[in-house]
Amino acid sequence: MNEFSKYADDVLEYDVLVIGSGGAGCEAAIGADESGATVLMIDKGINTRSGATITAGHTCCAALGPGDTPDLHFEDTLRGGHYMGNQKLVEIYANEAPQRMIELDKWGTNFDKKNGDFYLIESPGGHSKTRSLHVGFLTGRAIMGAYRKELRRRKIDKAENVLVSSLLTNNGRVVGVTGLNLHNGNFIVCRAKATVLATGGAGQLYAWTTNPLECTGEGYGLAYEVGAELVDMEFYQFLFMQVESRIRHMNCAVGIVHVPRWRKSIRDTGIKLVNALGEDFIEKYDAVRGIYTTRDRISIAVQSEIIAGRGPVYLDLTSVPKEVLDKEFGDTAGTWLPELEKEGYDLSKEPIEVAVGAHHFMGGIKINEKAESSVPGLFAAGEVAGGVHGANRLGGNALSDIAVFGRIAGINAATYSQSTEPLGILEEQVRVEHDRLYKYLNGGAKDGESSIKLRKRLQRLMLDKVGVIRNGEGLQEAIDEIAEIRVKQLPRVVLTNNAKSYNAELIDAILLPKMLDLGEMIAKAALLRTETRGAHYRSDHPATDNKNWIRNIIIRKVEEEMRLRAESVVITKVKPEV
Ligand SMILES: Cc1cc2nc3c(=O)[nH]c(=O)nc-3n(C[C@H](O)[C@H](O)[C@H](O)COP(=O)(O)OP(=O)(O)OC[C@H]3O[C@@H](n4cnc5c(N)ncnc54)[C@H](O)[C@@H]3O)c2cc1C
Incomplete structure (x- = not known):
């Protein structure tokens, strides 16, 4: 028997929960563990073998070469991001990337070497120095192998095949999560003083993507639902x-x-x-x-x-x-x-x-220098967090970014958990989420909408109207169609089978509301930004407008409404040319 036994099959409790076991999640778990917190790392796939990090092939950038400095890496990253990056975050990134890479090498990544030194190859466009570490063309695989060893050495707890479906809050603080065990259909409640979202990007929101299947982007929706701010959501790299x-x-x-x-x-x-x-x-x-x-x-x-x-x-x-x-x-x-x-x-x-x-989402959950979101108890790192890469990411900068901010998130989540009193989980929230997930398994109406078809329709819509080439008319059409799917089709979703185990229809049904929210966020931010900048190309506004748009768009849910506002970019060192 557990305290939520009416609903939950398992109730777990940790100081820090890390959602996602890609590079950012591994670093966060290691950071929390070394700071003395109890940690659970949860992944909806196989731990350390799902997500984008393991698929990354070519390059991992850090200022480790002759004549290179973190200052130069900072400047390149900022320029590559068309001055949209939060300069406080970019500076931390460039400064800490070398030490994270040296540590990863020590843990067993074994980056390619020449005469005992890192064998750096010429970096992708936008880097002014040779700063690409690599392991042949399978760099991500080598990095994940090293993390796996380090997690094992530290005996960090993990749960796999568990899809985190909602964040639980009490008094404005994130106090835990609910999840569905995809293997056996069990409903899980996990209480934690701090939660790190390291859920990766959202390529699967689009009909064509380089991203693996797990990258469905619900991390953005999870944060949005509890009122967290998101930044730069119009900037998606194709x-x-x-x-x-x-x-x-x-x-x-x-x-x-x-x-x-x-x-x-x-x-x-x-x-x-x-x-x-x-x-x-x-x-x-x-x-x-x-x-x-x-x-x-x-x-x-x-x-x-x-x-x-x-x-x-x-x-x-x-x-x-x-x-x-x-x-x-x-x-x-x-x-x-x-x-x-x-x-x-x-x-x-x-x-x-x-x-x-x-390919890569530059936008994401807005974080500060401690990787804290705007909601207490919620941290974010990796591709799901925004603010480092601005309007476009330079090749090779993601793998080092996830290491830097993953670690920062883990350490600060642990510190937060040690300085805060636990708050209870509200049973009503557990009930609502339980009923939302399991209603699909209760037979439902005979005729209705297929969650898989709706997901595919959304993916096509995003590619056609909110893809690499955008214009005001198409973006508005996308926003309208998303609203129509949400209001008319979503409530009519039924499953053709009631299997609890690895049921693709059920997973799509659970994720669709968050995917629709995410699609709407991207389309609305893209509509608001009436210029072309970096990866955001508006065919009806083809020029860059530095006079009006050295500003980030921030999105937040306020009383069930999606609110957008533009605010000045955080500038500490380099003034963009206007
Ligand atoms: C094909 C490809 C090649 C790339 N090559 C490079 C490169 O050469 N250099 C570079 O710098 N960058 C590269 N990138 C980008 C880089 O790999 C990613 O930005 C980065 O790895 C993201 O890491 P992450 O830890 O944030 O997320 P991921 O590694 O994607 O991990 C996220 C994890 O969260 C889990 N998850 C998500 N939602 C939930 C949920 N609701 N419940 C439980 N678990 C969940 C997923 O299953 C996944 O395991 C490449 C990307 C791709 C797709």
Whole structure:
């Protein structure tokens, strides 16, 4: 028997709860543990093997190279983010990234070395120095392996296959969470003095994405529901990506164009982007840099061709000599050529179909220098938190960001938990959430809406109207359609099966309200920002407006209403040019 036994199958209690076991979650759990708190790390997938971090391939940036300094990394990150980053956070990030990377190396990441020193490779566009640490092309996998070892050494408790479905509050403070055990259908209540959201990004809100399936973005909705502020929600980074089913999981299109670019050796070999008419179109969009333009420009070019009816679009390497392909992509274990060959894909014969997908969310839960959200007891770190990358993230900056702010969140959550009296969990909140989840399993109406179809409709809507190219009319249409889904279709969702275990329909039904909230946040912020900046491209406002828009958009739920306001960017060191 437990105190909520009417509803909950399990009731747990910890000082600090960490939701998410990607890089940010691991750092947070380690930070809380080393600060003397009891910690539970919860993931809806397999612990340390779910989420984006393990899939990250190329690069992890920190000022560790000759002639490099955290100040230079700070400036590059700020400029790359088009001056939208909170300068206090960016400074902490750039200063602490080197020590986090050295520690990760010690824990077993074993970054590539040359003569005993880190072997840094030229960094993606926007970095003024060579500062990319890497482990071949499987950097994320090596990092997660190191975290796994360190978590094991510390004997940190974990719960996996548990989908956190709501945050519980008392007197304006977050005091715990509810969750559904996806394996056995049990309802779980966990009490904690501090909770860290490290739930990652939201690529799965879009029909095309580089992100793995777990990145459904409910962390943003969880925070929004309890009144936390969110920042920069209009800034989503999109990438062109391969869409052919055999190779969709590989993220190879970006790698093929950009990794050789860093090595500078296959320029002018014949690599091109062609549309359905066979036209090599990229120079229409960037006459100077052509195929070697930035990732966001390629994405806009690809999407423009598709919108103009000249799709599908292909990345075509069929005229690149075989020996160049072998040299560039065949020599290092884990690079694309052998992987593509394994799937029966011959780059010298088959062009790769590409489209534009959601890649990285710069916006997120607004945090301060302690990784605290605006709601007491709630901390956030990693991709779910906003404020570091501003309007666009430089390649390689995410992996070091999640390490820096994950650790900060864990340490401060522990400190908070040690200085605060526990508050009780309100049974009524538990009941409401329990009933929300289990109502779907009680049969329901015979005819109704499929949660899976609604999720797919939302994903398509987001890609078409709130994607890489936006305009006022499309954004308003998206907002209206989201409202319609919420009011008309959502209440009619029924499941075709009542399975409690790994029921995809049930999971979509549970997540849909938060995905709709998130879609609305992105669309409304994008509509409000009447300019183009970084990853936010408004075809009806193509110019950057420094006079009016060196401001962040903040979103908060107030009395069931989504409120938006613009406030000045936090500037401590570098004044943006107006
Ligand atoms: C294909 C790809 C390549 C990339 N390459 C690079 C790169 O080379 N360099 C770079 O710097 N960045 C790269 N990035 C970006 C970077 O990997 C991510 O921004 C970063 O790893 C996010 O880490 P995180 O810990 O915040 O989230 P994740 O690693 O995504 O972890 C979040 C975890 O939270 C769990 N979770 C979510 N919601 C819930 C819930 N409701 N209940 C319980 N658990 C939940 C998920 O299951 C997941 O395990 C890449 C991203 C992708 C997708």
